[in-house]
Amino acid sequence: MKTELSPDHDLSAQIASAIRNAIIDGRLIVDERLPSESEMAETFGVSRPTVREALKRLAAQSLIRTQRGATGGAFVNRLQYDEAYGQQVTTATLLLSMNAIDFDTACEARYALERACAALSAQRRSPDHLAAMRAEIHRQSQPGLSDERFCESDVAFHRALVDGAGNPVLSWHLAGAIEGMQPLMNMITFSARDRARIIALHTALADALEARDGAAAETCLDDLCAETKQLARAVRAARDLRKSPAQGHGHGA
Amino acid sequence: MKTELSPDHDLSAQIASAIRNAIIDGRLIVDERLPSESEMAETFGVSRPTVREALKRLAAQSLIRTQRGATGGAFVNRLQYDEAYGQQVTTATLLLSMNAIDFDTACEARYALERACAALSAQRRSPDHLAAMRAEIHRQSQPGLSDERFCESDVAFHRALVDGAGNPVLSWHLAGAIEGMQPLMNMITFSARDRARIIALHTALADALEARDGAAAETCLDDLCAETKQLARAVRAARDLRKSPAQGHGHGA
């Protein structure tokens, strides 16, 4: 059933890789049942725990699902958007938080991608998308909203914008770009004035989409990008100042 | 060290989830060593194989790495671009191939995102990026190149374009959009005339980037998108025709 294994890895990793390849290039099709763990153990010449470790690796990538019982087993899983969403967001989040990506780079990437959706969304957005955006704007205007909730609403707003393009593949890609930045955004403190500016831009954005004016929407996103970078810069300055409070008198020439 | 586990899942999934959350929200930091498998087994009140299954799940997501030996163990892994690339491409590939996404949707998403990189790449591309693109164009012009190799070169060309934007986050996002479509592209047969048109557009694209003309580059990408959709349509028509060769005389009403 499966082919040779390549060395240099744990057995469970090799087995997982062999099965993964079989799935990716179609030798195992969706909903097909894999042999039982015992059978695979015999096939690969390893013990059952080793096979199980391999299967858990695949399950972690949503490539298979398992079911107990008489007719149970491991089945090739149809990767669906909701599962892929989670993976995308997790990966993006970690990539941004672990690699000391500078905020401007992440921000530029995010808004560049979102701009790509704006024109399509202006063409195709439904009244529902607009309503969702307006609802989030309203939520953002509530006094006493915590910074975290404000960010959460911001994410929801932009998701509605992207979903308006009516392209699930695009929505999936943008999930990482937008939600993955949330931890970074949560480090920002939004003053009342900041919020007002952002809400104004969100309103302009919704208006542009309502008017099916893609170009105007793109302009709003550019402004929003600049605004966000500016806020982050302020946070950074405050932090650096706290770290070395008296560096203003010139220490390097 | 870790908190309570939530039910409704396998123990190994619960444990993996607990550790994953600890990593994501920073309670475990990069390069920190987890307790040994035996210790964790005791901590969580499960057996060592169960802990191992949990750790393999995390390893499959590149969240941890393990090392044998006296000072070995499981360490929180810094998610790096090359690892994240692979995951991104795998996920995108499966999402497109398993969900009967229609080609036009995938294509639209891909070129919309790539367009977002074009302007930046026109500003920032280095001579190296241009050289890489020209090299791929040359490769694509070789007679006797298989369709698969042609696609491969196409991917490399577009990657060079995207990398020209000098934003690694953007490059990561686009990896899925571009390479994930390769299996779909491989289903297309490229006639000599098709290749000539594509090569002409690639050349125009490289010229636009050389001239730092972002708008021209975007136009080329639009043309390329239309061209690709057109080719896919031809393949689809041929396949449908083969499936039901005489359906033209009306069987319904």
Added chain:
DNA sequence: ATACATTTAATTGTCTGACAATTGATAATT
């Protein structure tokens, strides 16, 4: 004292065998 070889201890990787839990199919009973 330094360089090199040996031993040791800690840790992951793997195996064996067993039992529990789940679940669809089958047989028995009313």
Added chain:
DNA sequence: AATTATCAATTGTCAGACAATTAAATGTAT
């Protein structure tokens, strides 16, 4: 015929053992 009980296959979990690996500790010779 419908319901119930049993069965068999499969995954989930456990316990204990041994192999393989690796850095550190120890010993030895120059």
